[in-house]
Amino acid sequence: MDSQSTAPRPTTSVKLVLLGEAAVGKSSLVLRFVSNEFQENKEPTIGAAFLTQKCSLANKTIKFEIWDTAGQERFASLAPMYYRNAQSALVVYDITKPNSFIKARHWVNELKAQASPGIIIALVGNKLDLVEEDTNNTSSSNDADHEDDETEHSDNVEDTTNAITEDASDSDSDVETQSARCVALQEGEKLAAEEGLLFFETSAKTGLNVRDVFLAIANKIPDEASKRRGNGLLAGSGHNGDSDANGLPNHDGRISLDASNANGTGACAC
Amino acid sequence: MSHRKKAMLKIVILGDSGVGKTSLIRQYVDNKFSTQYKATIGADFFNRELQVDDHTVKMQLWDTAGQERFQSLGVAFYRGADCCVLVYDVNNPKSFEALKAWRDEFLVQANPRDPETFPFVVVGNKVDIEDNNKRVSTKRAQAFCRANGNMPYFETSAKEAIGVEAAFEVIARNALSQAESEDYNEDFTDAINIHLDSDKSPCMC
Amino acid sequence: MDGLTHRPTQNPDHSVPPLETGLNDIDISYDSGSEHDDNLDEDTSNLEVFLSQEKHFFILSTAGKPIYSLHGDDNMIMSYMGVLLTIISFFQGQSHDTDNSDQLRSFTAGNSLFVASYEDPLILVAISKRGESEQQLRNQIDVLYTQILSTLTKSQISRVFKGRTNFDLRRLLGGTEKFLTALTREICKGSPPILLSALECAKLPRTIREKITTILLSHKSPSLLYGLVVSDSRLVSVIRPRKHSLHPPDLLLLFNMIFHTTAFRDGEEHWVPICLPKFNSTGFLYAHIFQFSKNSVLVLISADKDAFFELRTVKDNILKSLRRDNLIKPIELAVNNGFSFRTIDIPVPHIRHFLYKSKLDVQFIMPNIEPHFFPTTSSRKALMGYYHKLHAMVHAKNGGKLKMVYFTKGSATFFGCDSPTFELYFATGPDTTKAILTLSVRAILAWVSKNKERLFIMGGGVF
Numbered sequence: 011m012d013s014q015s016t017a018p019r020p021t022t023s024v025k026l027v028l029l030g031e032a033a034v035g036k037s038s039l040v041l042r043f044v045s046n047e048f049q050e051n052k053e054p055t056i057g058a059a060f061l062t063q064k065c066s067l068a069n070k071t072i073k074f075e076i077w078d079t080a081g082q083e084r085f086a087s088l089a090p091m092y093y094r095n096a097q098s099a100l101v102v103y104d105i106t107k108p109n110s111f112i113k114a115r116h117w118v119n120e121l122k123a124q125a126s127p128g129i130i131i132a133l134v135g136n137k138l139d140l141v142e143e144d145t146n147n148t149s150s151s152n153d154a155d156h157e158d159d160e161t162e163h164s165d166n167v168e169d170t171t172n173a174i175t176e177d178a179s180d181s182d183s184d185v186e187t188q189s190a191r192c193v194a195l196q197e198g199e200k201l202a203a204e205e206g207l208l209f210f211e212t213s214a215k216t217g218l219n220v221r222d223v224f225l226a227i228a229n230k231i232p233d234e235a236s237k238r239r240g241n242g243l244l245a246g247s248g249h250n251g252d253s254d255a256n257g258l259p260n261h262d263g264r265i266s267l268d269a270s271n272a273n274g275t276g277a278c279a280c
Numbered sequence: 281m282s283h284r285k286k287a288m289l290k291i292v293i294l295g296d297s298g299v300g301k302t303s304l305i306r307q308y309v310d311n312k313f314s315t316q317y318k319a320t321i322g323a324d325f326f327n328r329e330l331q332v333d334d335h336t337v338k339m340q341l342w343d344t345a346g347q348e349r350f351q352s353l354g355v356a357f358y359r360g361a362d363c364c365v366l367v368y369d370v371n372n373p374k375s376f377e378a379l380k381a382w383r384d385e386f387l388v389q390a391n392p393r394d395p396e397t398f399p400f401v402v403v404g405n406k407v408d409i410e411d412n413n414k415r416v417s418t419k420r421a422q423a424f425c426r427a428n429g430n431m432p433y434f435e436t437s438a439k440e441a442i443g444v445e446a447a448f449e450v451i452a453r454n455a456l457s458q459a460e461s462e463d464y465n466e467d468f469t470d471a472i473n474i475h476l477d478s479d480k481s482p483c484m485c
Numbered sequence: 486m487d488g489l490t491h492r493p494t495q496n497p498d499h500s501v502p503p504l505e506t507g508l509n510d511i512d513i514s515y516d517s518g519s520e521h522d523d524n525l526d527e528d529t530s531n532l533e534v535f536l537s538q539e540k541h542f543f544i545l546s547t548a549g550k551p552i553y554s555l556h557g558d559d560n561m562i563m564s565y566m567g568v569l570l571t572i573i574s575f576f577q578g579q580s581h582d583t584d585n586s587d588q589l590r591s592f593t594a595g596n597s598l599f600v601a602s603y604e605d606p607l608i609l610v611a612i613s614k615r616g617e618s619e620q621q622l623r624n625q626i627d628v629l630y631t632q633i634l635s636t637l638t639k640s641q642i643s644r645v646f647k648g649r650t651n652f653d654l655r656r657l658l659g660g661t662e663k664f665l666t667a668l669t670r671e672i673c674k675g676s677p678p679i680l681l682s683a684l685e686c687a688k689l690p691r692t693i694r695e696k697i698t699t700i701l702l703s704h705k706s707p708s709l710l711y712g713l714v715v716s717d718s719r720l721v722s723v724i725r726p727r728k729h730s731l732h733p734p735d736l737l738l739l740f741n742m743i744f745h746t747t748a749f750r751d752g753e754e755h756w757v758p759i760c761l762p763k764f765n766s767t768g769f770l771y772a773h774i775f776q777f778s779k780n781s782v783l784v785l786i787s788a789d790k791d792a793f794f795e796l797r798t799v800k801d802n803i804l805k806s807l808r809r810d811n812l813i814k815p816i817e818l819a820v821n822n823g824f825s826f827r828t829i830d831i832p833v834p835h836i837r838h839f840l841y842k843s844k845l846d847v848q849f850i851m852p853n854i855e856p857h858f859f860p861t862t863s864s865r866k867a868l869m870g871y872y873h874k875l876h877a878m879v880h881a882k883n884g885g886k887l888k889m890v891y892f893t894k895g896s897a898t899f900f901g902c903d904s905p906t907f908e909l910y911f912a913t914g915p916d917t918t919k920a921i922l923t924l925s926v927r928a929i930l931a932w933v934s935k936n937k938e939r940l941f942i943m944g945g946g947v948f
Contacts, residue, residue: 032659054660056748057757057772060793082659084637088758091790108334192334286559288550288653317568321575325567327560340550340563356574360548360650393648459651 021064021071024231026224027093029117030102031110032081035136038214039102040078043224048215055080058092065228072228090124098130098227103193105135105211111193118205130230132208132223135198139213141191286329287337289455292358292390294344294382295367296375300405303438304367305343308448318343322350323357332453339452358390363399363455365447368416370404370435376416376424383428399454400431403447408437535561540673541612542629543569546646547605552654553629553662555669569610573601591619602626606646607633607654615870618877621680625672628679628737632668634762635738636661638769664738667745674862675869678718680876681842681908683849684733687719687819688826691938697722697812698946704802705948708792709785710770712799712946716781716820718744724946732763733847739772743782749774750782754800756793759786773797777804781816827853833928835921837897839911840872841933846941850933857912872910875901879908891922902926 028036037055041047044063058079065072077092079085093099099121103114114133121131195211202209208226212219293301302324309326318324326341344350344357358364364386368375383400392398402425404416418435425431432450436443535557543562544553549570554562576589591600600622602609609630611622633642637657646652655662672679689697701712701724711731714721718740725731739759743749749757755774760766773785773796783803785796807813828836837857842849858864871894878890879901891900898917901910913925933940 053663053746053748056660056742057755057759059751059753059755060797061753080660082657084641084657084659085758088790288559288563288655290548290550290651317571321568321571323567323571325564327563329560338559338563340567342549342567353571353574356547356549356570356577360546360550360652362651459653 019066019069019071021073022231023073023075024098024228025075025077025096026098026100026227027077027089027096028079028100028102029089029093029121030081030100030134031104031107031113032083034081034102034104034107034110035214036081036100036102037078039100039134039136039212039220039223040076042214042217042220044076046217048217054082057085058088063224065224067225067228072231074224074228089120093121093125093129096125096129097231098132099125100132100134100223101207102134102136103198104137105193105198106137106140106190108192111135111197115201118201118207122205130208130227131205132210132227133198133202133205134209134223135193135195135211136214138211138218139215287335287456287459289337289339289362289452289459290342290360291339291363291365291451291455292342292344292361292386293365293367294386296369296372296378297345299367299369299372299375300438301343301367304403304405304436304444305341307438307441307444309341318345322353328448330449330452332449332456335456337452337456339448339455354385354389358386361386361390361392362458363401363451364390365401365403365451366431367403367405369406370414370416370421371406373415376404376421379424380428396429399451399458400429401447401451401454402431402433404433404435405438407435407442408440532561539614540669541610542626542669542672543610543612544629544633545570545608545610546650546652546654547608548650550651550653552607552633552658553665555666555673569601570608573608591622598622600626602630604630606642606650615873616877617873618880620880621873621877624682625679628668628672628734629665631734631762632661632664632738632741633658634766635735635760636664638760639762639766640768663746663748664742668738668741671741671745673866675866675873677840677849677851677869677872678733678737680869680873681840681849682734682737683842683847684736685719685850686848686940686942687716687721687816688850688939689721689815689819693812693815694722694942696810697807697816698724700803700806700810700812702946702948704799704806706795706799708787708789708795709799710788711784711786712803713784713786714781714816715740715743715784716778716816719820720942721781721816721819722946723942724948727947729764732761735761735763738762739784743774743784744780750776752776754797758790773800775800777807778813778817780820781813827855829856831932833925833932835913835917835925836929837912837914838868839909839929841910841929842908843933843937843941844906844908846943848941850940868912871899871912872901875899875910876908879903891917893917898922900925 028040030036032054037052037059038048040059040061041049041052044061055078058077061076061078063074063076065074077096079089079092101114101117101121103110105111118131118133121129198209198211201207208223208230210219210223210226212223214220293305295301302318305324305326309328316324322345324343326343327338328341329336329338331337342357342361344353364383366379366382368379370376379402387395387398390398402421404418404421407414421435422433425433432454434443434447434450436447438444538556540555542553542555543551543566545551545566547570549567551559551562551566554566557565573589576587588603589601591598593599597612597614598617598619600611600613600619602623607630609626611626613622633654637645641657642654645654645657668679677683678685697714701714701722705712705724710726710729712724713736714723720736723731739761742759749755753775755772757772757774758769759772760769764770769790770786770788771790771792773787773793774782776782783800785799787796807816828838831852833839838852838854840849840851854860854865854868858868875890879888880903888904889900889902891898893899893915896915897912898915899910899912900922902908907930909926909929911925911929913921937943
């Protein structure tokens, strides 16, 4: 986080919505990103929560405006309200719950069909901490908690007796973690490749890869904006007359990616 | 902690008395919380939990008495069932012939949305008794099942614990698809039209 | 330690009888001494524990599928629901149409009272061994029913069950079981707002409340339908349109969701679809909920689901003004001590505790249980039990405009009266006379009248 630059860094507001089946960890991902915390047994979200979080990049600051939506069935038809003007979305599934992956696929389809054309979607397979074979992913989080230690040791359990004493208290969780994964990494990668999505597997619990997801989105945003500017798709949202220091349109207001507002008469036909 | 609710399935067990409905069920369920009220209120209730693919389902089994005096309770017993099990005794042709009537009665009282596709499962019980004495042949039973909506057919012996597990697995599976058959893509956000300001435009949109 | 326990007070003006052992009830049995929750610690798979519970609530579909149960796990209750449905159906006659048939409303079995309510396609049953009246139990299950309505709306429930009597409603209630649990927990403890169907307000000087209300009104925006400042389930201020009022039973649900669970008190802004059943049971309103201080919440309600950002600005402006005018502190102080006054602080001699409801304002006041009674859960529960008994007695259906009852139990006398404009219940010493009771009633009424602008929200901010 570079706070030394003398030139004021432009702040871009980016609306982000989290979608996914209930209990996949949407709120936990947000909590981890916004407060760097994790709560066991977090209660289901009712309706939606709105949070903001700044993300400092090398040459700009992104202010995420985040809709953390409830995943229960009864809220499904409310989703358009949240994603309608969103520039980005996290579609989250639980890698130990195959149904949640099917649901994620539906969300991706819905976003492609109904959300803004240029919406940046990140497919996120969460709960990596429940699975043993995450030794290839180096954790970027500073939260080296108990759970983390267990998963690392479980790989060594066959090797030497030295590890056994450390594992003694962990035997139950080892048995659990071995076959917990139900959605293969490749499946997620495949869907992401098919649909042109960013893809990450994360653990909100340990913090693994969480920040990376948001950073990746943050990094993608200006690219999209300048592409759109070139294509003239922002025509009509003329109230954003200001430009920032780099000549890019000031995104502090809500960008309407829906060109139909250009009519100016509103929806009323009378 | 899983927030996902386990699927709750209502399974109604029908058939002439004496065919072994209760033994069949008892063979299968967790007896701890079952009731024994059939003589007084016309039904007994049992439950059992099991896995169907990656769903955990709880089956609420309604074992009803066939008696006249509980006839009026048919609607209450059958309403909202996810699957109906028709049981007969393979050594008792009369109980087999009664199946059609039981099936029809059920459809009338339960009034499912789509009677054609409502899941029935037919169980021929008491196969433990020697094959020579078997009065309803498997072939005949299967033909009947095919002719009446392709109902799955099982032969069981509650006594010897033959076929019971297999039968209920299919019952659970079919009941589950009945329960989850419709994806209600309804609009759950009924809006209330409120006009707050007296100077709001007369447009009603 | 059973029932209520008294302890001596220092105030020489009131002749409080010396401390004795706690009250021992004769007719009414209560869970004694348990400080912890009925629901949380029990072994849900233990049949004996299940059967020994004093209160039960069951909600089931007309097919007999469980929707909610206070006690017991699924395995235990599945059979019970079947039995309940069968018994109920037995009395419903032959037809599918439940409107025209005889419906079982209540019955007694041993020392248990069973009460059933029908809100097709739901059936609600309450069972109690506490001597509560049928009316009280029916009111309790109505509260639970409205909680389900607030999550789904009546229209949606009907729609979803149409042609689908096998529907498992719990699929749609995901995440809201805790609201039902919190309600039943309050009911089991003995809840004044539920008993009286009335609200409690935070006690504030009139001028302070007016300032807060003025701020709310000044920042009102086009989509705002209702604005409320609430502290610890007590209403601080409310604004509403002239044509639309707020109904206490609806607010009870809202306050329960906000203050008896942790769903909304995490410092985040929430946007929640909610149906307020008494206002309109067919559709959703949308509530912006934000906790701005330790126990205080700002609730902004709109009929427009897209109004979030507009209301967010309203919230920012309101909070800015409240801070600028130093009103946050008074709000916090108003509820800091739980109840802000005690009977010994007010001129009501002989009164140890009371519960007063203004029928006109649909609000109640209740002082701190101290110092006459220990502030324990069991003590409160026993006291509320007596008030329930009094309530049942004065509301018994045998005519009369002004009804008064009283009885003595151990070292206290309990009195209750119901009039067209108010209800009053109180506890006083054992050696009381009719004259003292009359004086006590007058004293309370006089004090309430004198202080009503501080005690009640009268009218509220209207636009």
